[in-house]
Structures are given as structure tokens and as C-alpha cells.
Amino acid sequence: GAVVSQHPSRVICKSGTSVKIECRSLDFQATTMFWYRQFPKQSLMLMATSNEGSKATYEQGVEKDKFLINHASLTLSTLTVTSAHPEDSSFYICSAREVYTGELFFGEGSRLTVL
């Protein structure tokens, strides 16, 4: 089946630094990708919709200047957490929507720990 790869799977950074997380569709094209955040023992919360070649659409309450999203190609979206703080520590998960069938595929997630 289709594969969505996230990199890195785990990252630890110091407070105040920026971290980039990649989401790649390995064997299909995706004009739309989605970024979710999941805190321990909670559900997935949609952060933003990443659109290839245009600006991302953010959900209410998500700071677009803090969570920068770039979707420069049909197979790659990146999420950059800028000036990370301990409260940004979370599990970040992306999904990609196959351009022809509309099927959704999820990545394995990226665990961010901010010290």
C-alpha cells in the first residue's frame, strides 16, 4: 500500500530553537497534506491543511507564525516549529491525500521533545 514517511521520527531540541519535520508521500502524489498534533493520552487535533503550491490553511487557535508549513512539491510537506518551547513537545502526525483517488494515508508520526 501507499506509504507516507515522516522524518525525523524522534527529535529532542533546546528551548528557543527551531525544528523541521518532513512528511513525504513515497509512491504517490499528494496536493493536500494535513498536520495533526497529539498530546499524551489525547486524540489527534488537526493543526493545518497543507496545499501544494499555495499557503497552508490553519485551524482556529494554531499560530501560523509559530508552525510554518511549506508544501513545495507534490510529495513533500514540511512543518517547522519555530522558537520551540516545552509546551510544544508533542507527537506530530501528517496525512497525505492521494491526488487521483482521494485516499488518505498517515505517517508514523514524529515525537518532538523540547527541553
Add this chain to the structure above:
Amino acid sequence: GESVGLHLPTLSVQEGDNSIINCAYSNSASDYFIWYKQESGKGPQFIIDIRSNMDKRQGQRVTVLLNKTVKHLSLQIAATQPGDSAVYFCAENSVVNTGKLIFGQGTTLQVKP
């Protein structure tokens, strides 16, 4: 089941029994629903889906029931196995045909050997 505060409800079943996991969804306009299984430290894994023009769909050992009148979704797992232990989420496609999913709060399934 319903969740209170930040705690995921837990369903504990004996191996070999059937499991029923429930979910209440929020948007009466949602037209597509999916059940996902999530193991610790991993991304969601697709189990089964159903469109709003159906009220039941069966897969291998799993059945999804949709009751649009009360906005309720359930996942039935037959002959539950230890490998079924995980957190289960329902998700609704809140904006038609976009892939934008809203997830329910989740239920932890514990299978006792």
C-alpha cells in the same frame, strides 16, 4: 464510550470475546467516517470506513455501524485477539470530499489473555 476530561475511556475484554467500541460524531453533514487503530508511538492505521449512504459495512473480523439519526458510530471486533490491544479512534470527514478529518476522543482497548 463517552470520555470525561482528558482521559481516554478503556474497554477491557477477554481474548476471544467480541468488542464493541462506540463513538459519537459531531457534524450531521459529515458524509464519510473512518475507524483507526493506533498503537503506542505509531501513526493511525486504517481499519474500516463507511459512507453516510450506508448503515453497516463489514470487513475481516470488523463491522462498522452508522446511525445517522443519533450521530453514532460503532466498531465491532469479533473474536478479539491480544494484537487488537490499542487505542481506537473514529474520524469524520467534516468538510465533504477534502480529506480533512476530525477525530473523536478515542477508546483504549485492552485484551486480557
